Amino acid sequence: MTSRSDLTEAARSGTPQGPLRVLLVPPLYGGSLPVARFCGRALAGMGHMVETFEAPDFHGAFSALKGLRVTSERLTHLENAFLGVISQAILAKVETFEPDLVLALAQAPLGAQALRRLRRDGVPTAMWFVEDWRVFTYWRAYAPLYDFFAVIQEDPFLGELAAAGQPNALYLPLAADPQFHRPLDLTPGERRTWGAQVGFMGAGYPNRRAAFRRLAHHDFKIWGTEWEGDAALARRVQMRGRRVSPEECVKIFNATLVNLNLHSSVQADNPVPPGDFVNPRTFELAACGAFQLVDRRGLMDDLFWSDELATFQTLEELDERIAYFLEHPEERLEYARRGRERVLADHTYTHRMAALLAFVAQRRPGWPAPRKSARALDGLPEPLRAQVVELLDRLGLGADTTFDDLVWAVRQRQGELTEVETAVLFLDEWRRQYGAKPAEPS
Amino acid sequence: MQEPRSDQLPAHGRKHLVVQLARFGDLVQTKRLLATLAARPEAEVHLAVDRSLAGLAALLFPGVRVHALAAHAQGQADPGQALAENMPAFAALRGAGFHEVYNLNYSGLNFALSTLFDPAIVRGHRMENGQRLSGPWARMALRWTRQRRFAGLNLVDYWAELADDPLPPGMVNPVARRGGGGVGLVLAGRNARRSLPPRTLALLAGAVVQGTGASRVVLLGSRAERAAAKELLALMPRALRDMTRDMVGATDWRGLLDALDGLDALLTPDTGTMHLAAHLGVPVHAFFLSSAWCFETGPYGLGHRVWQADMDCAPCLETSPCPIGTRCARAFSGRDLLRHLAGNPAFETPEGLTGYVSAFDPLGLTFRAVLGPDPEAERRRQFRTLMAGVLGRPMPGVVDPELAREFLPEEDWMLPGAAKPHTTMEFLDFQEKVQA
Numbered sequence: 001m002t003s004r005s006d007l008t009e010a011a012r013s014g015t016p017q018g019p020l021r022v023l024l025v026p027p028l029y030g031g032s033l034p035v036a037r038f039c040g041r042a043l044a045g046m047g048h049m050v051e052t053f054e055a056p057d058f059h060g061a062f063s064a065l066k067g068l069r070v071t072s073e074r075l076t077h078l079e080n081a082f083l084g085v086i087s088q089a090i091l092a093k094v095e096t097f098e099p100d101l102v103l104a105l106a107q108a109p110l111g112a113q114a115l116r117r118l119r120r121d122g123v124p125t126a127m128w129f130v131e132d133w134r135v136f137t138y139w140r141a142y143a144p145l146y147d148f149f150a151v152i153q154e155d156p157f158l159g160e161l162a163a164a165g166q167p168n169a170l171y172l173p174l175a176a177d178p179q180f181h182r183p184l185d186l187t188p189g190e191r192r193t194w195g196a197q198v199g200f201m202g203a204g205y206p207n208r209r210a211a212f213r214r215l216a217h218h219d220f221k222i223w224g225t226e227w228e229g230d231a232a233l234a235r236r237v238q239m240r241g242r243r244v245s246p247e248e249c250v251k252i253f254n255a256t257l258v259n260l261n262l263h264s265s266v267q268a269d270n271p272v273p274p275g276d277f278v279n280p281r282t283f284e285l286a287a288c289g290a291f292q293l294v295d296r297r298g299l300m301d302d303l304f305w306s307d308e309l310a311t312f313q314t315l316e317e318l319d320e321r322i323a324y325f326l327e328h329p330e331e332r333l334e335y336a337r338r339g340r341e342r343v344l345a346d347h348t349y350t351h352r353m354a355a356l357l358a359f360v361a362q363r364r365p366g367w368p369a370p371r372k373s374a375r376a377l378d379g380l381p382e383p384l385r386a387q388v389v390e391l392l393d394r395l396g397l398g399a400d401t402t403f404d405d406l407v408w409a410v411r412q413r414q415g416e417l418t419e420v421e422t423a424v425l426f427l428d429e430w431r432r433q434y435g436a437k438p439a440e441p442s
Numbered sequence: 443m444q445e446p447r448s449d450q451l452p453a454h455g456r457k458h459l460v461v462q463l464a465r466f467g468d469l470v471q472t473k474r475l476l477a478t479l480a481a482r483p484e485a486e487v488h489l490a491v492d493r494s495l496a497g498l499a500a501l502l503f504p505g506v507r508v509h510a511l512a513a514h515a516q517g518q519a520d521p522g523q524a525l526a527e528n529m530p531a532f533a534a535l536r537g538a539g540f541h542e543v544y545n546l547n548y549s550g551l552n553f554a555l556s557t558l559f560d561p562a563i564v565r566g567h568r569m570e571n572g573q574r575l576s577g578p579w580a581r582m583a584l585r586w587t588r589q590r591r592f593a594g595l596n597l598v599d600y601w602a603e604l605a606d607d608p609l610p611p612g613m614v615n616p617v618a619r620r621g622g623g624g625v626g627l628v629l630a631g632r633n634a635r636r637s638l639p640p641r642t643l644a645l646l647a648g649a650v651v652q653g654t655g656a657s658r659v660v661l662l663g664s665r666a667e668r669a670a671a672k673e674l675l676a677l678m679p680r681a682l683r684d685m686t687r688d689m690v691g692a693t694d695w696r697g698l699l700d701a702l703d704g705l706d707a708l709l710t711p712d713t714g715t716m717h718l719a720a721h722l723g724v725p726v727h728a729f730f731l732s733s734a735w736c737f738e739t740g741p742y743g744l745g746h747r748v749w750q751a752d753m754d755c756a757p758c759l760e761t762s763p764c765p766i767g768t769r770c771a772r773a774f775s776g777r778d779l780l781r782h783l784a785g786n787p788a789f790e791t792p793e794g795l796t797g798y799v800s801a802f803d804p805l806g807l808t809f810r811a812v813l814g815p816d817p818e819a820e821r822r823r824q825f826r827t828l829m830a831g832v833l834g835r836p837m838p839g840v841v842d843p844e845l846a847r848e849f850l851p852e853e854d855w856m857l858p859g860a861a862k863p864h865t866t867m868e869f870l871d872f873q874e875k876v877q878a
Contacts, residue, residue: 381522384529411572417557419532423525425557425569426532429550430524434515 019405020357020368023099024052025090027107028059032130034246035280036105038177039128042349043103045179047398049405051097051412053090055109058082087114094123097408100368101360104146106131115145124364126150126356128172132277133157140164148360152277154299170359173303174280175349176287180246183289183340184254194248195255196221197326201244202281205264209233211271211315212260218322223252253290257332258322261285261294271315278303283347286339291332293321303347308338373402376424387420403428456541459488461555463513464547466714469495469502470721471742474602474806475544476503478609490535490555498695502721509535513551532558544604548576548584565604579604582832585849590735590757592821593849595829598742599806603833611742611806616723618745621704624658625650626719628710629667629674629690635732635760635768637711640674642775646709648682649783650727654706658685662701662715665691716741727783731770733760736798736809737822746800748809749774753794770794782813804835821845 022043026036033056043050065078086109094102102118104110104127118125126148129139133153143149144165150172151157161169186194197219200212204227212222213232220236223244227237244252253259261281265273276298285292286309294300295318296311310325312318325332361367377399380388392401395409407428410421417425458479462472469491479487480503488507491499496510511531512524536558545556545566553569561570566580576584583600586593595603602608627647630637638646647659659682661671671690675683689701699718702708708719709727712734719726720741728748730736735757736748750756751770758764773779773794781789782797797813805826811819824845830837832850 379522381526384522384526408572411569413557414571416536416560419529419536419558422532422536422554422557423529425554426528426551427521427525429554430515430521432550434521 020048020100021097022048022050023093023097023102024050025102025104025108025110026052026055027105028055028062028109030107032106035130038349039103039353041177041179042353046350046353049408051093051099053093055086058086083109083111087111090114091117094118099123101126103128112142112145119147124360124367126360130174148363150356168363170356172352172356173278173299174283175347175352176283176343177349178287178344181250181284181287184250186251186255190251191255194251198258198260198322199223199252199256200260201249201252203264205266206268207265207271207273208262210268211262214315214319250288253285253288257291258325259285259290259292261292263295263297272313283343287343289336289340291325291336293318304339304342308335308342310335371402371404373404376401376403376406384423388424391420457486457488457539458542458544459490459535459540460544460546461490461552462546463492463549463551466495467717469499470714470717471598472546472601473721474598474609474611474614475605476506477614478602478605478607480505481609488538501695501699546601582849590738592818593825594738595805596737596742596807597739611802615720615743618723618725618743620706620725622706623704624656624660624706625654626660626662626702626705626708628708628713628715629661629663629670630711635764636734638729638771638774640670641677643674644677645775645780646783648679649780650707650709651682653783653785656706660701661686661688661690662698663690667691712739720746729774732768733757740800740807740809742807744800744802748798749779750796750798751794752796804837805830
């Protein structure tokens with residue numbers, strides 16, 4: 001297992017050289033889906049080839065099974081069979097894409113049989129388990145099947161994982177995507193629509209309902225779902241409690257003077273629950289340069305200095321600090337500025353992906369396995385060579401990109417392709433069909 | 443069963459492209475599709491072929507605009523150079539503004555080439571978002587290749603059915619008639635195992651000349667068969683040799699067409715030249731063995747005969763070594779076949795062979811056994827009945843539900859066939875036709 005200090009060291013020392021091929025497996029649905037998207041963007045931004053298995057596309061069919069009105073035994077069988085198909089699809093992607101790493105996010109539909117197959121075939125697998133290990137316990141069955149298991153909590157979870165047979169567990173806290181979570185220049189109209197003195201964006205968990213009933217005296221807006229049935233909060237809930245898009249979230253964060261960030265709990269009797277992991281909203285708010293009041297968490301001190309986040313530990317303290325910070329805008333701005341700087345310096349998804357890849361490199365000697373593909377430009381005659389140079393540039397790929405990676409990048413292009421793009425695919429197929437070997441790497 | 447198509451129907455007066463990157467015989471067998479497209483009012487039909495076949499394509503399909511591509515590796519060792527040559531053609535194809543593209547071959551080059559076009563207009567095989575995809579009709583064809591003894595359509599009809607409105611099969615080639623020009627003899631096909639040895643060919647030629655009363659024999663083939671031609675001539679009885687003209691390796695495409703035109707009969711294995719003869723209406727006497735199966739690639743049109751080697755292992759795969767030394771070839775030198783071809787009524791049904799004549803049904807070309815057994819005739823009828831329903835041209839007859847399930851598996855109707863909104867409509871249309 002790896003602690004925070006190990007993680008930092010690994011990230012410094014062991015970043016693998018050259019672009020990797022990463023197959024990203026998000027879940028069919030749920031909270032880790034946007035995390036998967038941010039991971040993909042970060043990896044691509046780092047110059048890696050990222051292929052995403054679009055599991056959410058299968059969600060509709062899976063939901064349809066639920067409406068069959070058949071016996072539960074039959075439904076279970078069908079659901080298993082359906083997930084088996086998805087696993088097979090992932091294996092097919094692996095076969096075609098030949099990734100250096102399969103990165104799954106929590107609840108990714110990668111079955112035990114598929115994981116065993118990948119291990120047998122020597123394909124490294126990692127899961128970023130962005131769940132509370134005490135609430136979601138399926139890690140007990142699946143964590144040992146992954147080669148690497150990143151989690152958002154430390155001990156005792158790391159010890160539990162080791163005991164369960166997962167020797168390569170990694171503490172990897174959540175993060176923000178500064179391309180997405182960023183300060184916005186909102187219009188006055190947008191500020192009116194999305195802003196308030198005090199705001200909260202998130203689902204109506206019991207502890208939050210209990211806590212926010214005490215804040216009715218503030219100019220307070222609540223955004224998000226699952227707030228219905230609470231008369232005390234009904235007039236605070238915006239847009240009839242509809243789902244708020246990630247883009248709208250960023251507007252809310254930017255437009256609100258005091259953003260509340262209360263970690264969720266199903267227990268109403270303790271509105272400010274004790275807990276260790278830090279939720280993604282903490283990083284996202286900070287990255288937006290927005291001011292937040294967040295409940296203190298066990299792992300927060302290792303992620304932010306005390307002058308980078310304004311925190312509270314009780315509802316009384318929350319109420320007092322809301323009033324204080326509403327009266328001291330300059331302090332809000334200072335917290336927000338420092339919080340944003342800290343996220344940009346240490347807590348982006350790029351940092352997380354770099355740490356994960358370094359960890360894998362550290363724990364798996366010889367990884368990634370060298371590829372034999374020649375550079376894309378090798379052996380091309382002019383003027384085709386010049387056109388491919390232009391294509392590489394347009395695709396954001398370096399001149400050292402291998403031919404195989406260029407083919408993969410072109411295959412991800414949609415619609416009608418240009419002549420040179422088609423030429424790349426044609427050349428690939430030609431070599432497959434007639435066995436012409438590309439030149440050796442120079 | 444419909445393929446992905448443009449939203450703007452009908453397709454009359456539009457530009458169509460057929461991509462046929464395979465060999466000589468395949469090019470000729472594209473005729474029904476090309477004729478279908480050309481028959482549409484004010485249609486402009488384009489054809490992309492390997493450059494080695496561009497001249498032939500221009501001769502065969504004079505109204506069609508031919509695009510020559512470097513798609514075959516022969517004589518082109520440097521793929522980069524081939525690509526450089528192809529770039530202008532790619533640009534021309536991409537800029538032509540086609541309304542429909544018929545991409546016929548299940549080949550990587552075809553998949554790659556399809557990316558020049560909006561995937562929605564490509565029928566047959568396409569690459570979409572980097573994923574190789576085949577339309578429902580093409581997938582059906584891949585399915586029936588697992589049951590070749592009784593399943594499958596003639597290749598000419600399979601390709602034509604990619605269009606919505608295939609021309610009636612009888613309008614493709616003229617009915618074969620003797621032209622008085624003697625007998626042509628094709629020495630070998632591209633696949634050596636499908637060809638007969640010179641000694642057998644000498645016997646067959648002699649028998650057919652006797653049976654037809656012909657006074658002239660023409661040997662046809664490529665340069666690679668020149669030695670075989672010499673061997674064949676040496677094996678011929680003198681009288682036969684004296685009436686034989688060796689044109690092997692001596693004809694260009696125009697010359698080959700001229701040599702075929704007006705023949706009384708063409709003796710041939712499954713070859714491109716055979717399809718050319720059918721194109722001209724020359725009666726074909728074809729010898730199908732090994733992997734050649736007349737129900738798939740038999741000569742198109744009425745008036746042709748096929749002698750089909752029919753061992754239990756037929757049709758085999760050309761790529762797999764034959765464990766019995768291509769024993770199916772022996773039947774072609776049997777006494778009874780030679781007697782039959784020579785017009786001698788004193789013969790028994792040749793063992794290991796079935797004699798077929800070409801015929802049409804609503805799906806297109808089929809073959810009817812006239813000599814020897816056809817044990818798969820009933821299952822073939824059921825298969826064709828099933829496919830006719832799929833294509834919206836119902837044929838009477840009962841189909842075994844087990845056979846139907848084999849060709850209409852659950853995934854065809856339970857899972858989406860393509861990532862396109864119109865797929866559902868496509869399925870409903872297909873279902874209605876099946877039920878009808």
